[in-house]
Amino acid sequence: MKIETTQEASPSSKVIQVLDKGFVRLVDFMGGDLAVVQGARVSFGQETKGDDKDHKLINYLMKHEHGTPFEMAVFKFHVKAPIFVARQWFRHRIGSYNEISYRYVEVKDEFYIPSVLRAQDSKNKQASIAGFFTKEDHQRGREIIEGCYEEAYQKYQQLLSMGVAREVARIVLPVAMYTQFYVTYNSRSLMNFIRLRSGIGAQHEIKLYADALGQIFKERMPWTFNAFDQFVLNPNYPRA
Numbered sequence: 701m702k703i704e705t706t707q708e709a710s711p712s713s714k715v716i717q718v719l720d721k722g723f724v725r726l727v728d729f730m731g732g733d734l735a736v737v738q739g740a741r742v743s744f745g746q747e748t749k750g751d752d753k754d755h756k757l758i759n760y761l762m763k764h765e766h767g768t769p770f771e772m773a774v775f776k777f778h779v780k781a782p783i784f785v786a787r788q789w790f791r792h793r794i795g796s797y798n799e800i801s802y803r804y805v806e807v808k809d810e811f812y813i814p815s816v817l818r819a820q821d822s823k824n825k826q827a828s829i830a831g832f833f834t835k836e837d838h839q840r841g842r843e844i845i846e847g848c849y850e851e852a853y854q855k856y857q858q859l860l861s862m863g864v865a866r867e868v869a870r871i872v873l874p875v876a877m878y879t880q881f882y883v884t885y886n887s888r889s890l891m892n893f894i895r896l897r898s899g900i901g902a903q904h905e906i907k908l909y910a911d912a913l914g915q916i917f918k919e920r921m922p923w924t925f926n927a928f929d930q931f932v933l934n935p936n937y938p939r940a
Contacts, residue, residue, distance in 0.1 A: 714919075721810050722779075723778075726775065729920055731774060732920060733758060733773075733923040733924055755923050770886065774884060774885070775887065776884045777883050779909070782875065782905065783876070784875040786881060788906050792889070794892065795883050796884040810878040812878065812905070816833070817833050818832070856870065890913065891917075897909070898914065
């Protein structure tokens with residue numbers, strides 16, 4: 701799935717579209733590469749020493765797994781994702797989350813429809829594989845999925861029209877409906893999320909969100925991201 705980038709009115713509010721109706725938006729950012737350098741050098745009563753030495757310091761910290769200085773930079777994101785993605789996401793507890801409540805807000809008719817179907821991997825119970833189904837299979841599968849959504853949403857609306865509370869009516873809806881939440885990570889926690897959710901065992905949909913976060917991370921903290929890519933994401937790097 702292609703990830704497209706747009707810009708909102710505020711230059712700091714970058715939005716990356718993910719899946720068919722989702723997005724990741726950078727709401728706020730504090731610190732950066734130099735905040736990491738300052739956090740590391742304060743141990744010796746020092747600060748920055750110029751780009752070359754500061755860049756090398758970040759590489760050293762990443763290579764030798766000195767993680768605390770990376771907690772000095774903070775990202776705040778606004779995310780729209782299917783509920784099944786959000787439930788995987790919230791497993792990462794080293795972050796602060798607040799989600800829209802469908803006890804208070806009526807659910808919109810917004811559900812994730814996969815562009816292609818994937819089959820169960822016969823060797824890895826945690827994985828799925830593409831390229832297994834025919835074009836006709838994809839069409840039939842999507843029609844089945846959309847039909848389930850339409851019926852569930854109709855039942856939801858019927859319950860609301862009866863006067864049933866939103867917090868009760870919502871129980872008929874599938875986990876593919878979209879939710880929204882805010883999340884705040886320091887860059888150390890963000891790297892942990894990206895590392896795990898861009899890995900082989902991660903589900904395809906959440907991988908796309910990890911890629912979107914990685915794109916924003918790289919733009920805001922290029923030195924840190926490059927070190928992260930070299931020493932953590934690169935499986936061929938020889939460990940000391």
